Amino acid sequence: MAPPPPPPLAASTPLLHGEFGSFPARGSRFALTLTPQALHVQRLRPKPEARPRGGLVPLAEVSGCCTLRSRSPSDAAAAYFCIYTYPQGRRGGRRRAARTFRVDGAATYEENRAEAQRWATALMCLLRGLPLPGDGEITPELLPKPPRLLLLVNPLGGRGLAWQWCKTHVLPMISEAGLSFNLIQTERQNHARELVQGLRLSEWDGIVTVSGDGLLFEVLNGFLDRPDWEEAVKTPVGILPCGSGNALAGAVNQHGG
Numbered sequence: 484m485a486p487p488p489p490p491p492l493a494a495s496t497p498l499l500h501g502e503f504g505s506f507p508a509r510g511s512r513f514a515l516t517l518t519p520q521a522l523h524v525q526r527l528r529p530k531p532e533a534r535p536r537g538g539l540v541p542l543a544e545v546s547g548c549c550t551l552r553s554r555s556p557s558d559a560a561a562a563y564f565c566i567y568t569y570p571q572g573r574r575g576g577r578r579r580a581a582r583t584f585r586v587d588g589a590a591t592y593e594e595n596r597a598e599a600q601r602w603a604t605a606l607m608c609l610l611r612g613l614p615l616p617g618d619g620e621i622t623p624e625l626l627p628k629p630p631r632l633l634l635l636v637n638p639l640g641g642r643g644l645a646w647q648w649c650k651t652h653v654l655p656m657i658s659e660a661g662l663s664f665n666l667i668q669t670e671r672q673n674h675a676r677e678l679v680q681g682l683r684l685s686e687w688d689g690i691v692t693v694s695g696d697g698l699l700f701e702v703l704n705g706f707l708d709r710p711d712w713e714e715a716v717k718t719p720v721g722i723l724p725c726g727s728g729n730a731l732a733g734a735v736n737q738h739g740g
Contacts, residue, residue, distance in 0.1 A: 498615060499605055501598070502527065504585030506563060513584065517605060522566070524582075540582075544568045547659035548606040550599045551583070552592070561587040562595035564603045567659040579655070607661060630688035632657070632664040635675050635702065637694035637726070645725035649693045653723055669698065679705025679715075689719035695726015 499517040504510075512528040522540040551563040563585055569577040586595040586602075601621045608615055608625055615621060634653075638646035646668065657664055669675050675692070679702050692698040699722045706715040724732035 498609075499602060499621075501586075501602070502588070504561075504587055506583040506585055515584065515602075517602070517609075519609060522606075540566070540568055540570075542606075542609055544570050544577075545606065545610060546656050547610070547661055548603045549659070549661075550596065550603050552596070560590065560592050560595060561585050562592060562599040564599040566606065567656075569656075610660075626661075629661050629663045631686070632662055633682075633687050633690045634664050634666040635669060635678070635690065635692050635694075635698060636666060637669050637675075637692075637698050640694035640698070640726040642727055645694050648725045649723075653693055653725075669694075673701060675701040676705040676708070680708050684715060684718055687718070689721060691721040691723060693723045693725050695724070695728045696722075696731040697726070697728075699731060 495518055497516050497518060500515065502512060502514050504512060510529060511526065514525045514527055516523040516525075520542055522542070522545070524538050524540060546567045546569060548564060548566050551565055553559070553561060553563065563583050565581055565583040568580045568582070570580060571577050584602075586599045588598065589595050600623055604623050604625055605615060605621050608621075611626075613625065613627075616625070634649075634657075636646060636649050641648065649666075654666075667678065669678075675698055679690070690702055692702055699720070702720060703716075706712055706718065709715045722732045722735065
């Protein structure tokens with residue numbers, strides 16, 4: 484019999500804590516504490532802030548995290564990890580922000596890289612809803628194979644701006660999240676419907692349309708045209724509103740909270 488799952492952690496339970504430098508600013512030092520719901524950032528040098536800006540980063544605003552290495556020979560021992568966020572502005576919109584921290588507490592690059600990978604892995608596990616080991620090592624092996632998505636883009640959607648929006652906003656966010664994807668631009672009406680009819684659905688973890696409401700209807704009709712439609716309609720489908728009419732995407736978003 485499998486052991487019972489561990490009890491859920493309290494939202495404020497510290498999972499990781501460390502002191503790091505920053506990039507590109509030199510000389511600054513920060514204390515980072517990771518909890519199940521947020522990353523707490525406190526500046527230590529040059530002077531602690533009485534009212535820190537951006538000191539609390541909710542994980543709901545984080546899209547992903549990756550590790551980096553400097554190309555400078557003088558910085559060969561340090562490793563870095565970068566956190567990509569989309570904080571909400573005063574008017575409700577979101578803008579991409581990236582915060583990079585310098586891991587330099589050990590003498591060798593290998594040790595600093597392991598620490599950077601530990602933080603990046605812990606963040607990605609929390610973002611994907613995966614449990615962290617209570618007393619074990621946090622290594623990249625904890626992360627499963629990334630989900631594979633099929634992106635269908637109507638380049639003429641949104642009065643011809645859908646492809647530009649996809650390149651500017653959608654693809655960077657998907658890459659930051661560490662997802663695997665293939666992208667197909669539709670070329671004619673019902674192109675997506677025809678593609679879905681012949682897909683080997685077992686090769687995909689989901690289909691995402693990047694356009695208005697019409698492309699999603701083509702995908703759903705393609706499912707229903709298949710001999711195995713009862714299984715096909717169980718395929719996860721997403722819609723990213725990049726069309727002239729996005730009423731369906733808005734309704735789905737509203738219903739999902």
